Amino acid sequence: MLAAIQAHSDDVTLFCAGTVAKLIGEGYTGYLIRLSNDEKAGKTVGQGVVQNEIDNQEAAKALGCKKAFSFYYRNHRMDDCAMIEIRQRLIFLFRLLQVNTVFAMDPYDHYDENPDHIVAGKAVESASWMASPGGGHEYPEQLKAGLKHCQIRERYYYCRSPQGHNLVNRVVDISSYIDHKVRANVANKGKGPAGDNGLRLRQELARQGKKLPLLGNDDATANFQYVKHFLMDDFRALGKQFGLEYAETFRYIGQEPDLRQAVRKYADGHAVPL
Ligand SMILES: [Zn+2]
Numbered sequence: 001m002l003a004a005i006q007a008h009s010d011d012v013t014l015f016c017a018g019t020v021a022k023l024i025g026e027g028y029t030g031y032l033i034r035l036s037n038d039e040k041a042g043k044t045v046g047q048g049v050v051q052n053e054i055d056n057q058e059a060a061k062a063l064g065c066k067k068a069f070s071f072y073y074r075n076h077r078m079d080d081c082a083m084i085e086i087r088q089r090l091i092f093l094f095r096l097l098q099v100n101t102v103f104a105m106d107p108y109d110h111y112d113e114n115p116d117h118i119v120a121g122k123a124v125e126s127a128s129w130m131a132s133p134g135g136g137h138e139y140p141e142q143l144k145a146g147l148k149h150c151q152i153r154e155r156y157y158y159c160r161s162p163q164g165h166n167l168v169n170r171v172v173d174i175s176s177y178i179d180h181k182v183r184a185n186v187a188n189k190g191k192g193p194a195g196d197n198g199l200r201l202r203q204e205l206a207r208q209g210k211k212l213p214l215l216g217n218d219d220a221t222a223n224f225q226y227v228k229h230f231l232m233d234d235f236r237a238l239g240k241q242f243g244l245e246y247a248e249t250f251r252y253i254g255q256e257p258d259l260r261q262a263v264r265k266y267a268d269g270h271a272v273p274l
Pocket residue numbers: 007008010011114117
């Protein structure tokens with residue numbers, strides 16, 4: 001069970017959509033959780049919240065997610081929100097959905113200029129730990145109401161700033177899921193560099209009596225090709241470094257060793273009669 005958490009509707013699609021789609025393709029059930037309302041982030045003034053809500057739902061479908069959630073905190077103001085509330089809402093969802101793998105912005109990517117990214121990463125980091133028994137019996141009323149602890153065993157931290165790419169320890173081959181990633185980005189029509197930009201370029205050239213063969217003969221092809229050929233360059237370059245067609249990179253934190261089990265194993269193997 002994975003949860004891909006993002007501050008904004010285009011974070012997951014741009015930075016980790018290939019890996020999310022790949023894990024879902026391999027058998028994971030996935031959920032997309034957006035923390036902001038993306039207000040003021042629409043290409044048309046006043047349309048941000050509505051269009052980005054639609055985009056978030058459509059991107060989730062393109063990734064193969066079962067459902068998308070939105071918390072609707074105000075865009076670029078999340079550092080003014082109570083961290084403890086964001087954390088608690090995440091703990092609730094992690095327990096409800098029994099999440100064991102999370103994707104989030106790296107909370108230690110100090111060069112990221114967007115305050116929401118750091119807030120989202122920090123909230124996921126602490127919620128991942130506190131939702132589990134190892135983090136204490138936090139919010140016992142949730143447990144009384146029937147929710148169970150969950151165990152977040154894997155954390156994939158993605159980042160936006162180029163500096164952050166130096167702090168990675170996991171490279172994922174997304175070559176066979178690059179088209180999923182492209183489709184998720186095309187779904188982001190309200191904001192970001194993808195959406196309908198391909199058809200806009202096609203229309204602009206047509207007004208000048210020209211066309212780009214790359215963009216094909218219809219709007220859907222134009223949008224797809226625009227994203228694949230102009231916006232996936234970073235991931236093609238990342239892949240090239242590792243002999244792959246396309247790759248995404250992460251600061252990955254895996255399962256901690258089970259100390260109690262290790263002690264039991266040692267005791268079973270070494271105990272002698274009194
Ligand atoms: Zn963002």
